[in-house]
Amino acid sequence: MKLKGMITCAFMFPGILFCNQAFAMDNLFLCGIVKKVDAQKALVSVDIKSGSCPGLRQFQLAAPQAASRFIVGEKKCFPIDSSHCNDNNIHKILIRE
Helix, strand or coil: CHHHHHHHHHHHHHHHHCCCCCCCCCCCEEEEEEEEEECCCCEEEEEECCCCCCEEEEEECCCHHHHHHCCCCCEEEEEECCCCCCCCCCEEECCCC
16 A cells, blocks of 8 residues: 555656746747837837737837948837837837847
């Protein structure tokens, strides 16, 4: 009887150890037309055309030097630091250097 209980515990215990909830945040990928670039403030205004959050929105760049990648009138696709759009926040554009 003890052996059966020990075998059951041997199989259950590792499962209990690895039963942690994982919280992952996906980055939303947006596409739109660049409307305005402010290199000094590292801000970009983009008219988002993708269905996730359409409309004119402002985004923060990691560094003012990254503004050279955004040309007014150009279609640009990029990930942001959130899994959804929030009208009250200026989301950061994630650009790999």
